[in-house]
Amino acid sequence: MATPVPPVPLASGRDAEVFALDDHRVLRRYRNFCDTASEAAAMAHAARHGYPVPEVHRAQGRELEMERLYGPTMLDASLDGLISPEESSRILAELHERLHAxxxxxxxxxxxxxxMDLHPGNVVLAPRGPVVIDWTNARDGAPDLDLALTALLLALTGDSTDPPLAGLAEACLAPYVGHVKGDPTRLIDEVVTLRSDDPNLTPEEIALRPRAADLVRKAWAAQVH
Structure with a gap:
């Protein structure tokens, strides 16, 4: 009998770790107990209607076994100069438009x-096109809530202490709000409140939320709609 091959670590985030099971599958394992069934259900709904998500093979407890994707995240591609902030922003807006349709x-x-967490780090530029990952926070609601959160995340990251990351996020904010089909400011205060419940936020990030919301409003006001 062949000896089972142990999972190979691929990535590690605030909430979960990702392991390669083989050339075609990965395992996302959350550090704290959670039920991945709701995340899998959201991805299944999106997939049924042709939206680009990884195929889910198994969802059990805190483990989610999925299709392994190949290609850089849009964040890495942008930081490496392979894609412009304008193009990255356009893709984000188009992915939102497709999802909300x-x-x-x-x-x-x-x-x-x-x-509810769509940003360049959660888009993989796979051979079949951009694929949206990390559906942990998926929920049902008003599309403008989704737009507001992405805009707020870009504004918050624009204040990052990492200069390349901050520069990229700042360069993406204005074109993003210019491309979206909706109003990213209408529910911005609700998003700020929602973000206050995120246990992963640092005190600095919490303090920056009002300023980030103002940056989103200014970017939106500067657009001609």
Whole structure:
């Protein structure tokens, strides 16, 4: 009998670690207990309607086994100069537009599936095109909530102490709000409140939220709609 090959670490984030199981599958394992069924259900809904997500093979407890993707994240590609901030912003806006055009999961209401963490680090530039990963925070709601969160994340990252990362995020904010089909400021205060519940935020990030929200409002006001 062949000896099982142990999973190979691929990535590590604040909440979870990702391991390669083989050439085609990865395992995302959360550090704290959670039920990945809701994340898998959101991805399955998106996939059924042709939205680009990794295929889910298994969701059990804090483990999620998925299709292994090849290619850089849009964040890494942008930092390496392979894609411009303008192009990155356009892709983010288009991914949001496609997601919010999907049929809602609750019948004929106005709510749509929201990703609630869509930023360049959660988009993989795979051979088949951009693929959206990390659906941990997915929920149903108003599309403008999704847009507001992405804009806020870009504004917050623009104040990062990492100069290349801060410069990229700052360069993405204005074109992003210019491309989106919606109003990223309408629910910005609600997003600021939602972010206050994130246990991963540092005190510095919490303190920057009001300034980041103002940056989003200014970027939106500067656009001609």
């Amino acid at each position: 999907l049929p809602g999961r609750k019948g004929s209401g106005q709510d749509r599936l929201l990703h």
